[in-house]
Amino acid sequence: MQGEATITTHLSGYNAHGRPDPETKQVSSSHTIVVGAGIVGVSAAYYLAKRGHRVTLIDKGDLASGVSFGSAGIIAIGHPPLPRPGLVKQVLKWMLDGGSPLYVPPRFDLAMARWFWEFRRACTEAHFQYSMDMLARLGREAKVCFEQIMSDEAMSSVYHRDGWLEIFRTEEGLAEGLRHAELLERYEFDVEILDGNELHRRQPAFKDGVVGAVMFSDSSFMDPHQFLIALAKRAEAHGAVIRTNAEMMEVLVREGRFVGVRLLSGQRLEADTLVLATGIWTTALARKIGFMVPMQAGKGYHRNITLPKPCLTIASVLAETHVAVTPLPDMLRLSGTVEFSGINHHMVQKRLDMLTAAARHYLQGIGETQTVSEWCGLRPCTADGLPVVGWAPRLAGVFVATGHARLGFTLGPVTGKLVSECILDGEPSIDITPMRVDRFGSRRRWGPTAPRVPAPSAAG
Numbered sequence: 001m002q003g004e005a006t007i008t009t010h011l012s013g014y015n016a017h018g019r020p021d022p023e024t025k026q027v028s029s030s031h032t033i034v035v036g037a038g039i040v041g042v043s044a045a046y047y048l049a050k051r052g053h054r055v056t057l058i059d060k061g062d063l064a065s066g067v068s069f070g071s072a073g074i075i076a077i078g079h080p081p082l083p084r085p086g087l088v089k090q091v092l093k094w095m096l097d098g099g100s101p102l103y104v105p106p107r108f109d110l111a112m113a114r115w116f117w118e119f120r121r122a123c124t125e126a127h128f129q130y131s132m133d134m135l136a137r138l139g140r141e142a143k144v145c146f147e148q149i150m151s152d153e154a155m156s157s158v159y160h161r162d163g164w165l166e167i168f169r170t171e172e173g174l175a176e177g178l179r180h181a182e183l184l185e186r187y188e189f190d191v192e193i194l195d196g197n198e199l200h201r202r203q204p205a206f207k208d209g210v211v212g213a214v215m216f217s218d219s220s221f222m223d224p225h226q227f228l229i230a231l232a233k234r235a236e237a238h239g240a241v242i243r244t245n246a247e248m249m250e251v252l253v254r255e256g257r258f259v260g261v262r263l264l265s266g267q268r269l270e271a272d273t274l275v276l277a278t279g280i281w282t283t284a285l286a287r288k289i290g291f292m293v294p295m296q297a298g299k300g301y302h303r304n305i306t307l308p309k310p311c312l313t314i315a316s317v318l319a320e321t322h323v324a325v326t327p328l329p330d331m332l333r334l335s336g337t338v339e340f341s342g343i344n345h346h347m348v349q350k351r352l353d354m355l356t357a358a359a360r361h362y363l364q365g366i367g368e369t370q371t372v373s374e375w376c377g378l379r380p381c382t383a384d385g386l387p388v389v390g391w392a393p394r395l396a397g398v399f400v401a402t403g404h405a406r407l408g409f410t411l412g413p414v415t416g417k418l419v420s421e422c423i424l425d426g427e428p429s430i431d432i433t434p435m436r437v438d439r440f441g442s443r444r445r446w447g448p449t450a451p452r453v454p455a456p457s458a459a460g
């Protein structure tokens, strides 16, 4: 770190905590490095570049080489977090069943045990309401962001505004679905209930055993990879520099303030703001530079298959199995399962086969399809079910944007916009307190009873 004489440490427009100074709103952040070219990092680079800010986006692999590559592409606005009342009992049952949507292979891991402990604490009614309020706020803004991007960047061809469906084969499942629909209606999202006949009229690809569906009509879906690549191109067109195969090895700090990064190649890049949009890898990176972002990898799988005949035309979640089915331009994507088996990309054949088995139960023609490709990716999951979006504690100039678990594609663009607002305006357009970084640690600072304003620390 010594010898970086060209780097200034006193940046006007920033307060002692490394946050842009709300007094002056004169922000002098002149160069931001965004690490991680998943949906969150690409969105942050896009919004920063669009406002004329100098930004470099780096990734250790290619664009979308993390979990953003293979999601179901459903924009599930207003959808609830993973921790919810009653889920602990359900999770314990699932843990004992290798064929369930959630799988935790038996292993001793203290960090995971702690995570589950915190997860258990988050499964209360009060915390659920608190998280829902935040996610609904984000969801409404997420829709605005997608619509804006589509019109500003002429990208509508990749966007399907038809909503998406949750499909039920059992009356118990449908009853649960109706409760879910009521919850979303309470938050003023649009839902429509379809009986089996109406569903078959609209989507003849479903088998006769299906009893009904909930349509989330103000949501949408798309090919997530196609969208990410198109957005990255637009970020470049607005001036962002994108460097792939550029792994960040070290965060360079001087007098408690971020000043640059060192890449695997040995090259140093100077900047005054760092955005860590590094998905599941953020936990280890944050630990190295002195703060905590405890997350577990929720491994999910997809299997792309040739198009069945007939084929559904709208993305759907097969509710009882938690498997998503997304029609892509020339194939059908089956995706799902959450497996807490650590940070690895080992694929368990049985879990891939479960995707096809689920689809066979609900859809016609699956038996005649062929597998095109298979994949797994690691969702960054916090124990309290909320993303992590905010300035890092005790290290000025470092911003964190991760932890979106099952909703990262939905919330990527709005998170990118919030990142740009925090860096360029000094404050975000919506209250993001529940997602702050310093909620983790020995003192409990998350949940409905957490202090609204972070206690000041040495450097933010």
Ligand SMILES: Cc1cc2nc3c(=O)[nH]c(=O)nc-3n(C[C@H](O)[C@H](O)[C@H](O)COP(=O)(O)OP(=O)(O)OC[C@H]3O[C@@H](n4cnc5c(N)ncnc54)[C@H](O)[C@@H]3O)c2cc1C
Binding pocket: 035, 036, 037, 038, 039, 040, 041, 058, 059, 060, 061, 062, 063, 064, 065, 066, 067, 068, 069, 070, 071, 072, 073, 074, 075, 076, 246, 247, 248, 249, 277, 278, 279, 280, 281, 299, 300, 301, 302, 324, 335, 336, 337, 376, 377, 378, 379, 380, 401, 402, 403, 404, 405, 406, 407, 408, 409, 410, 411
């Ligand atoms: C099967 C499946 C289905 C899903 N379906 C949906 C869905 O329908 N809707 C939805 O909203 N969400 C969905 N998700 C969740 C969504 O995919 C994730 O929440 C989201 O992609 C997370 O994006 P990210 O940018 O935070 O992380 P990532 O995409 O993992 O990006 C992080 C990037 O950081 C890079 N990186 C890490 N460390 C370094 C370093 N030191 N130097 C440089 N680069 C580094 C990595 O290479 C990676 O590219 C799904 C997930 C799965 C697994």
